Amino acid sequence: MGKVYIVGAGPGDLELLTLKGKRCVEEAHCIVYDRLVNPQILSLAQRECEMIYLGKGNTEGGVIQDEINRTIVEKAKEGKIVTRLKGGDPFVFGRGGEEILALNEAEIEFEVVPGITSSISVPSYSGIPVTHRNIARSFHVFTGHTSKEGDWHNFDAIAKLEGTLVFLMGIKNLDLIAGDLIKYGKSPATPVAIIEKGSTSKQRVMVGTLETIVEIAKEEKVVPPAIIIIGEVVNLRSEFNWFEQLPLFGKNILVTRDYKKSVEFAYEIEKLGGKATVLPLINIEPLDIELDIKDAKAILFNSQNGVKTFFEKLDDVRVLGDKKIGVVGIKTYEELLKHRIKPDFMPEEYLGKRLAEESLNFTEEGDKILFITSDISPINTQEWSKEHNRNFTAARIFKTEKVITTDIDDKIKEVDLITFLSSSAVDAYMESLGDKKHDSKIKIASIGKMTTKSIKSYGLEVEIEAKTSTAQGLLAEIKNYYINL
Numbered sequence: 001m002g003k004v005y006i007v008g009a010g011p012g013d014l015e016l017l018t019l020k021g022k023r024c025v026e027e028a029h030c031i032v033y034d035r036l037v038n039p040q041i042l043s044l045a046q047r048e049c050e051m052i053y054l055g056k057g058n059t060e061g062g063v064i065q066d067e068i069n070r071t072i073v074e075k076a077k078e079g080k081i082v083t084r085l086k087g088g089d090p091f092v093f094g095r096g097g098e099e100i101l102a103l104n105e106a107e108i109e110f111e112v113v114p115g116i117t118s119s120i121s122v123p124s125y126s127g128i129p130v131t132h133r134n135i136a137r138s139f140h141v142f143t144g145h146t147s148k149e150g151d152w153h154n155f156d157a158i159a160k161l162e163g164t165l166v167f168l169m170g171i172k173n174l175d176l177i178a179g180d181l182i183k184y185g186k187s188p189a190t191p192v193a194i195i196e197k198g199s200t201s202k203q204r205v206m207v208g209t210l211e212t213i214v215e216i217a218k219e220e221k222v223v224p225p226a227i228i229i230i231g232e233v234v235n236l237r238s239e240f241n242w243f244e245q246l247p248l249f250g251k252n253i254l255v256t257r258d259y260k261k262s263v264e265f266a267y268e269i270e271k272l273g274g275k276a277t278v279l280p281l282i283n284i285e286p287l288d289i290e291l292d293i294k295d296a297k298a299i300l301f302n303s304q305n306g307v308k309t310f311f312e313k314l315d316d317v318r319v320l321g322d323k324k325i326g327v328v329g330i331k332t333y334e335e336l337l338k339h340r341i342k343p344d345f346m347p348e349e350y351l352g353k354r355l356a357e358e359s360l361n362f363t364e365e366g367d368k369i370l371f372i373t374s375d376i377s378p379i380n381t382q383e384w385s386k387e388h389n390r391n392f393t394a395a396r397i398f399k400t401e402k403v404i405t406t407d408i409d410d411k412i413k414e415v416d417l418i419t420f421l422s423s424s425a426v427d428a429y430m431e432s433l434g435d436k437k438h439d440s441k442i443k444i445a446s447i448g449k450m451t452t453k454s455i456k457s458y459g460l461e462v463e464i465e466a467k468t469s470t471a472q473g474l475l476a477e478i479k480n481y482y483i484n485l
Contacts, residue, residue, distance in 0.1 A: 328354075
């Protein structure tokens with residue numbers, strides 16, 4: 001038998017996943033997840049992890065809940081570690097209890113990992129505290145659904161409560177909720193907020209009163225997931241709102257790097273309030289090439305991938321003892337430091353040509369200088385050898401493959417900005433578009449001059465270019481661009 005972890009994934013923000021929840025995702029052989037789970041959480045899983053989507057819309061589940069119960073039992077019986085990933089918390093109207101009953105019946109071991117419930121976190125992300133001194137001394141959470149038997153809440157009692165009222169999954173019954181509260185004594189002027197897609201970059205907040213909120217929701221075409229907050233704490237939103245002030249809030253940014261780096265870059269985007277759509281357009285793989293460094297007087301690296309692949313192939317780090325080492329870029333520098341090695345030189349300008357020129361200060365005429373790079377790097381070792389009277393040699397130890405995708409339209413339909421961190425990704429994007437044209441409403445951001453040159457060769461405009469040719473440098477320029485709009 002395997003084991004099942006029933007994990008609350010929180011309301012949508014990746015960083016609201018608990019540390020234990022993260023471990024359960026990382027260790028899982030199989031993940032069963034719903035539609036409210038942030039896709040970036042799934043990227044934390046092992047590459048070979050089986051992903052099963054069993055999502056529910058604005059319903060009480062019914063047949064699909066039976067399928068979820070059956071699936072987690074079957075996968076556990078296969079001996080797998082199963083993580084059942086649920087938006088919010090498993091026990092706050094999450095039907096985690098029904099899944100536990102199914103596991104108990106099958107005698108399968110389980111653990112429950114609580115999640116941050118949307119009933120408190122989503123209001124917080126919209127600037128509404130569920131309690132506040134002298135305004136609300138309690139809060140009360142209700143489901144917005146009726147039961148299978150059609151039973152409804154006792155609004156005669158609910159209307160008399162003085163604390164904040166929170167209704168989850170209640171948009172379908174908003175008119176009933178507002179109407180019954182007024183009917184049983186709540187003032188029609190009581191403040192109400194509806195928060196749609198809370199804690200994500202697409203969060204929308206509609207504010208009104210019990211008397212006006214139904215009409216406002218219709219005009220704004222509110223759709224699930226959304227929660228309803230009722231009480232005087234809603235009036236604090238104008239002072240407490242913070243999330244919507246983040247620089248990338250509301251922006252959907254396409255990340256086109258290789259998979260691993262895309263995930264890292266997406267994480268940085270979401271910390272600034274944006275939504276990251278990951279579409280890896282390049283794939284980086286080591287080549288089956290043996291390293292020959294014995295005669296080299298200097299070794300040069302122009303990328304993080306070069307450093308990583310080099311040390312994966314290196315048997316004994318001591319052979320580097322007499323070698324001078326140069327790098328291009330702060331990220332390459334930092335990657336080298338992970339191996340307890342400090343480079344001897346790093347040019348200010350992030351170009352392979354400048355790295356080659358800098359190496360002259362550490363070598364003599366006729367010396368062999370080994371340049372560690374990719375199969376498509378445009379470095380010109382023959383020209384440098386002739387110009388500088390050195391023996392520049394390229395060791396192309398990893399390959400960069402273009403990834404052509406057939407679902408490009410679905411990926412970019414809601415995108416505000418595309419980021420390109422290499423010319424290869426630009427080429428793959430244009431090949432994926434095929435006969436279609438780039439949508440001019442989608443802005444383009446480039447990591448530097450070489451990538452910008454590739455973008456412009458296709459007749460496209462670059463809106464943002466990094467001053468420092470790193471992912472962080474590009475992110476800084478994107479942030480500044482949207483702040484100054």
